[in-house]
Amino acid sequence: MPHGFSPAHLPAPLPPGHRFPMTKYALLAERLRVDGWAVAPAPLAEEADLARAHDPAYLAAIERCALDARAERRLGFPQSPELVRRSKASVGGTVAAARWALGHGLGVSLAGGTHHAFADRGEGFCVYNDLVVAARTLLDEGAVGRVLVVDLDVHQGNGTAAICAGDERVVTYSVHGARNYPFVKEASDLDVPLDDGAGDRAYLDALERTLPALFAAVAPDLVLYQGGVDVLDGDRFGRLTLTEGGVVARDRTVAELCRAAGTPLATTLGGGYHGEVARTVAAHAAGLTAIAAVLAA
Template identity: 50%
Template sequence: MLSIAFAPCYAHPLPAAHRFPMLKYELLPQQLLHEGTATPADFFVPVPPPDADILRVHDAGYYERLRRGQLTRPEERATGFPWSPELFAREVTILGGTIECARRALAHGVALNIAGGTHHAFRARGEGFCLLNDQAAGAAWLLAHGLAKQVLIVDLDVHQGNGTAAIFQGEPRVFTFSMHGARNYPARKEASDLDLPLPDGTADAEYLALLAETLPRLLAEVRPDFVFYLAGVDVLATDKLGHLALSRDGCRRRDELVLGLCHARGLPVAVGMGGGYSARIADIVEAHANTFRAAAALWG
């Protein structure tokens, strides 16, 4: 049985310019149900967490201005979204979903958020379609409640997890690993505990070999008792915003590698979807669905 966070507000109404990337949040659950990878019983509707769970990783002043819609125009432009009450509700619900995924992964081995992976959100600012950092909040929640002693964040989105890296600088209980396109956003990278910047055009063979060499070593050295996995599908060759060249099959094998290593070691893992901006929505949904299929094959 899978445990999947999904709320209708994940795909809240946006201006037309922002609408296409949001379609996946509606279509992915439908696809998983249609093909039988998930059943209605596998889904749960997340809710916003207590403010304290957000303020472990976010500045109180920033969070209050975000809640009230008081971001400056430059701050709002940096996020890529026009502010609205619905947008705020979406962001806190995504974050709550990832915290609940962490709790459920402890019980069931794996849990997946249909949204999540908002890794460009810093303590006191948002950027790159990210306003609150859900996996950072999930890691801090586990640590605060004594449910994990060492967390590993495996960020395989095509963009560096700059906000996550900055939030956990100086925090030895959270190891941040980001494998991303060297020339992709953000232009100014932060320092993760381990960064693997990849050249443009990196394809399946090179990508998977590097990951297969790196991740088992990290698991042995870091010795996490919980893993967050950011499974962005903007690594695809078809992605409009990425510079890598993975096939859909290569992206699937990436997911099988990460989740298979966690499963073999008995490590609970919470998965966030991250980015995906291919020209065809079918390519995005199918690549994301492969992540859920890989989890279902191992833990279903």
């Protein structure tokens, strides 16, 4: 039975009409429970683990809700103690999923993928960078020697790339819209930019052309996957045109590479801003179900 960790029990208050789809987390957790998944409440991340990715001054400012107005605008969320707890649970869920993956082959964080968080600042709805925290926690513990971050959210994993630049233990890979946010890109170890409007064929071709070779060259001990579904046609912030079947094929490609190499896989949700939140939830559920089927086979 697949096992997921969710922070849906700790929603952060947002003003009416806010663009962030806070409801998707509880809806997805409930949907997977109905399908027979075990979904546990995500634990809060440890302070010492957050410090593996972030500067002390930034962590202190977040903790005290003391970001200045400009920093808060860049983050995209109003500060609150609830947001801090929710964000720590999002990271804790990814750390727990990564540990679970090492023991069981697949671990699922039903949040996270907050790849726009830098060492010293948050951006684009990302307070902490759960991918870097999870990677470095397991690396520092000696549980793994090399981690590959596969970031297939439609937006470039700029924070992850920036924090991990010069950290040879973490290899970063990002497939994203070339002209989409973030408009100033950071250098991942391998970036695969796509044109606006790219659909299933162009996307899957680009993935097949680049990921298997990188995977073979890196031979990771763990893959952290950012499986944002903002690649879907109709996503408000996406600009690509993938179908739900395309998302499933994308996610299956990642899972099959892991299965063939015997590499543990921990997944995170990333973005998804379809006008109908049900479409976002359905795409996440379909992708995760496909991943679980591959790794259970």
